[in-house]
Amino acid sequence: MSHSTSSATTRRSGRHLAEPTPRLVLLFAALMMVMLLAALSQTILSTALPTMVGELGGVDHMSWVITAYILASTVMMPVYGRISDLLGRKPILLAAVVLFIVGSLIGAAAQTMGLLIAARVVQGLGGGGLMILSQAAIADVVPARERGKYMGVMGAVFAVSSVAGPLLGGWLTEGPGWRWAFIINIPLGVLAFTAVSVFLRIPRPGRAKSLHIDYLGMVLLALATTTLILICTWGGQQYDWLSPQIIGLALTTIVGVIAFIVTESKVKDPVIPLSLFSDRNFTLTTVAGLMVGIVMFGALGYMPTYIQMAKGVDATTAGLLMTPMMGSLLVTSIVSGQIVSKTGRYKFFPLIGMVITGLGLWLMSTMTASDPMWKLCLFIAVFGAGIGLSMQILVLIVQNSFPNRMVGTATASSNFFRQVGATVGSAVVGSVFVTRLHDLLAERMPPAAANAPISANSLTPGAVQGLPDALRLPVIDSYNDALLPIFLFMAPLTLIALVLLFFVVEKPLATKIDRDVVASDSDEPGESIGADPALHGTDPAVSDPSPATLEERSDHYAVSSRP
Numbered sequence: 001m002s003h004s005t006s007s008a009t010t011r012r013s014g015r016h017l018a019e020p021t022p023r024l025v026l027l028f029a030a031l032m033m034v035m036l037l038a039a040l041s042q043t044i045l046s047t048a049l050p051t052m053v054g055e056l057g058g059v060d061h062m063s064w065v066i067t068a069y070i071l072a073s074t075v076m077m078p079v080y081g082r083i084s085d086l087l088g089r090k091p092i093l094l095a096a097v098v099l100f101i102v103g104s105l106i107g108a109a110a111q112t113m114g115l116l117i118a119a120r121v122v123q124g125l126g127g128g129g130l131m132i133l134s135q136a137a138i139a140d141v142v143p144a145r146e147r148g149k150y151m152g153v154m155g156a157v158f159a160v161s162s163v164a165g166p167l168l169g170g171w172l173t174e175g176p177g178w179r180w181a182f183i184i185n186i187p188l189g190v191l192a193f194t195a196v197s198v199f200l201r202i203p204r205p206g207r208a209k210s211l212h213i214d215y216l217g218m219v220l221l222a223l224a225t226t227t228l229i230l231i232c233t234w235g236g237q238q239y240d241w242l243s244p245q246i247i248g249l250a251l252t253t254i255v256g257v258i259a260f261i262v263t264e265s266k267v268k269d270p271v272i273p274l275s276l277f278s279d280r281n282f283t284l285t286t287v288a289g290l291m292v293g294i295v296m297f298g299a300l301g302y303m304p305t306y307i308q309m310a311k312g313v314d315a316t317t318a319g320l321l322m323t324p325m326m327g328s329l330l331v332t333s334i335v336s337g338q339i340v341s342k343t344g345r346y347k348f349f350p351l352i353g354m355v356i357t358g359l360g361l362w363l364m365s366t367m368t369a370s371d372p373m374w375k376l377c378l379f380i381a382v383f384g385a386g387i388g389l390s391m392q393i394l395v396l397i398v399q400n401s402f403p404n405r406m407v408g409t410a411t412a413s414s415n416f417f418r419q420v421g422a423t424v425g426s427a428v429v430g431s432v433f434v435t436r437l438h439d440l441l442a443e444r445m446p447p448a449a450a451n452a453p454i455s456a457n458s459l460t461p462g463a464v465q466g467l468p469d470a471l472r473l474p475v476i477d478s479y480n481d482a483l484l485p486i487f488l489f490m491a492p493l494t495l496i497a498l499v500l501l502f503f504v505v506e507k508p509l510a511t512k513i514d515r516d517v518v519a520s521d522s523d524e525p526g527e528s529i530g531a532d533p534a535l536h537g538t539d540p541a542v543s544d545p546s547p548a549t550l551e552e553r554s555d556h557y558a559v560s561s562r563p
Contacts, residue, residue: 058116066120075222076125080129081413138151156388159329220256229427231246232423289414310476362491363378401507
């Protein structure tokens, strides 16, 4: 570094700013928009789905509109993470946004169920990278010590979208039409693409010249993940758990997993390096994250249905009644992130988060259909607070355990297992819930109902509220007793996660970004986010290892050049 460059860097490092640089603010806004696309795509169709499949004549294939997206996005998560570590974050993120836009265009124009499902597959192929690469891109430009506040806000995006998505989907369906649930993604996607193109400027990874794509590992991962998700989706519903179809899928999953492990142990650049699991923090937080996924989506998936049935409200009101849970998740996610950035301490949050999540599950399991509405809102708010304290901190712990060249792979791998947990949790809870509901209805319905049997498959909130009390009350009680005790059965999973997280080593959060570099994406490296070398020890003005605040160095993040 020349004397003039060093002097200029020193002057910048001594400058105290009240706010992050405009470029970082705009980049963060762009990444938030990308994450919003991913979050809304998982929730906006929930209220539009009955109308969509009714118009296209595909009620029998309704579940595939959701399953197709989950399958494609889950399979692609580790692929995006690994490829972005090898080729660079920016081009892969832009490709994911383009795929998502293309899927939205196909969905908006779909005239058949087949085309609609294909659109959701294409959306999922892009959507699998939106969340992962946004989280990894923040790790590219913000040191771990400062990252907590950003990760907290990113976590809050999902809290907001889980309420806003169904409400927006319902409003669009009743207004301009369900196709606008796809059309709305197009301008948002174009805006996100433009913003990422302009503001995300980071060095390309140094390993690009020795690229070896693990195609076989990707195929085996896709096979094993697909068969596992199909087991969870079909088991106990479309097919019996011991049917030849489910047993065949289970055997295929086992063979696929074994073949994948063998492949990953031999290839040069595996899609999920087995070496990740040699890091204790990664293994512990990944397993704990899988437990969180099971608990979170197992509870969230059926709570709106329970509220409609037990409380006699419409879908929109049921969505609004979920607001206390999302509000508490939003607050705890943001506040915990701010505290982590200020103190550098983080282990406490997921520990207390697991305790509060378990408490929330227990409280929800004690509810009865006659309980007042405020009690329901309070109990689900407790549950949401626990999730908010845990989810994004687990991602931060994973990212802090690896050098920048592995951040995408580690983030994607951890999120992949959490998504698998979410799928398993939703499917298992749904299967157990439906089975228990059938049994309880058969047991509790009065003899007068024998001539007009009540089937769980034909019950709707409106139909239940129109029944006479002799039939309505047993149905409501059956819904209550079929679903809520399952929450208590899931509570031990939070205890397992608590024990695992207790053994996490609280490593100091990195105050700089180390990575291998071949060149900057910008023609003016000194102006690029992440391109200034001032923080990796070459500048005496910032050689002090004590953590610096983002305001002290918001326009120059470290890049370590290695021979």
